[in-house]
Amino acid sequence: MNQASRKPHSSRAADASTQGPSLAEQLVAVARALQDVRQGQSARAVLAGVDAPLRAGVQALLMDVLRVLGTAEAVRTELAARKPAAAADALLCTALALLLPDTPRYDGFTLVNQAVEAAKKRSVTRSQSNFINGCLRTFLRERDDLLGAVAADPIAKYNHPQWWLDRLKKDYPRDWQAIVAANNSQAPMALRVNLQRCSRPQYLSLLEQAGVAAVAGSGEVGIILAKAVPVEYLPHFADGWVSVQDSAAQMAAPLLLSGLLPCDGATLHVLDACAAPGGKTAHLLEFAPTPKSLDVVALEIDAKRAERIDGTLQRLGLAADVVVASADDVKTWLPVVQARHGVQQFDAILLDAPCSASGIVRRQPDVRWLRRSGDIAQLATIQRQLLDALWPLVAPGGRLLYCTCSVFREEGEDQIVRFLQTWPEAKRLAAPGHLLPQHWNAVDNSPGTLAQDHDGFYYALLHKPLR
Numbered sequence: 001m002n003q004a005s006r007k008p009h010s011s012r013a014a015d016a017s018t019q020g021p022s023l024a025e026q027l028v029a030v031a032r033a034l035q036d037v038r039q040g041q042s043a044r045a046v047l048a049g050v051d052a053p054l055r056a057g058v059q060a061l062l063m064d065v066l067r068v069l070g071t072a073e074a075v076r077t078e079l080a081a082r083k084p085a086a087a088a089d090a091l092l093c094t095a096l097a098l099l100l101p102d103t104p105r106y107d108g109f110t111l112v113n114q115a116v117e118a119a120k121k122r123s124v125t126r127s128q129s130n131f132i133n134g135c136l137r138t139f140l141r142e143r144d145d146l147l148g149a150v151a152a153d154p155i156a157k158y159n160h161p162q163w164w165l166d167r168l169k170k171d172y173p174r175d176w177q178a179i180v181a182a183n184n185s186q187a188p189m190a191l192r193v194n195l196q197r198c199s200r201p202q203y204l205s206l207l208e209q210a211g212v213a214a215v216a217g218s219g220e221v222g223i224i225l226a227k228a229v230p231v232e233y234l235p236h237f238a239d240g241w242v243s244v245q246d247s248a249a250q251m252a253a254p255l256l257l258s259g260l261l262p263c264d265g266a267t268l269h270v271l272d273a274c275a276a277p278g279g280k281t282a283h284l285l286e287f288a289p290t291p292k293s294l295d296v297v298a299l300e301i302d303a304k305r306a307e308r309i310d311g312t313l314q315r316l317g318l319a320a321d322v323v324v325a326s327a328d329d330v331k332t333w334l335p336v337v338q339a340r341h342g343v344q345q346f347d348a349i350l351l352d353a354p355c356s357a358s359g360i361v362r363r364q365p366d367v368r369w370l371r372r373s374g375d376i377a378q379l380a381t382i383q384r385q386l387l388d389a390l391w392p393l394v395a396p397g398g399r400l401l402y403c404t405c406s407v408f409r410e411e412g413e414d415q416i417v418r419f420l421q422t423w424p425e426a427k428r429l430a431a432p433g434h435l436l437p438q439h440w441n442a443v444d445n446s447p448g449t450l451a452q453d454h455d456g457f458y459y460a461l462l463h464k465p466l467r
């Protein structure tokens, strides 16, 4: 973490003589990142382009800004009759967003002064810089009135687009506000222990020795950290003892494989149809009792992302056949895979389908601002095509696990209801269905407790009976 974010409420953040980037430099980078996100780029892609010494601090501030962007934009509309030019507006909304929390990271006047410094660095005109200064000082003086004026605006109040709120209300008339509140909270860092390397109690004690506070999570292999740390702080991370993975995602491997793994030395043939970056591919392989008991083909449409599967597996000392192809374009990849693996069909297929990511807003707060309402129907069409293309590849007696990291019913339960009408031979097995994101509170999770926390997710397990 850099100097400025380590010193909240300190005017030293502005001191150019301290080590690390100044707050003004960080604000420049955050505002630029916000402008890029507003133009449709993902925060992850934008942050990858930020200079390394700035990145961690900019990431933390950008996430804070994106979580309250609806309120910040509504306040800006109250303050400015006309929306400023894009660069000035991004800086103004960044500073407003960082002033919003009841206990902000920085003292208000420090932040305003640094925002004005940032304006000078950002080739914002002098009049725009004066305008930003005026707006921010007005906000400091009239904060309660301004927040009162926007309080009834749902986008300002809930920090989600209106179409998203409407969809949540339709899908979850009782729970939509809890989902929104969870989305606006910060998810804890969750780990998956690689049981091929050590047990969960062993890894918890390694963490304790390393001074990293943690509790056991749900499932067999989950751990939740009290505070996120860089992976380099995790004992034996480079040797593959643990992976970073949300608890909901950790349900995939046991759901698909429990009760299916052969105990007679035979090999189970598995297709992971949408595999990158390989988190679930790796868990499937870790779940196997011996390397020989599981043969995994990992398909991925995006060649660049497919490289990440190799990286994931290499670190963990695991192996799969990574194939770059579109899963629904069966005729291009299936004959090659059939020849290479000596199989006609698969005993188990994992379809972790591309989706809106509406369940992981806690971790990716940009998602809600990037998506458009029309995206959901398009994604549902892709999911349907994938399901219909892959089901014939399940061997009789085998299974297909369909999942998405979305809470929207169109991408989850509605999809499966339609699927079962199209494929009447498919039988549903027990699976969680829609899981709603949790509102994580570290204080409630002291050592020795079992932490219940997960992102929003959807799981349906489909069985193909023997003929």
Ligand SMILES: C[S@@+](CC[C@H](N)C(=O)[O-])C[C@H]1O[C@@H](n2cnc3c(N)ncnc32)[C@H](O)[C@@H]1O
Binding pocket: 249, 273, 274, 275, 276, 277, 278, 279, 280, 281, 299, 300, 301, 302, 305, 325, 326, 327, 328, 352, 353, 354, 355
């Ligand atoms: C939800 S992510 C998968 C995450 C992965 N299962 C994991 O646990 O790390 C969906 C992936 O599917 C890929 N994808 C999208 N359409 C695809 C298609 N038609 N065929 C294969 N992969 C596809 C995306 O590029 C993306 O990497």
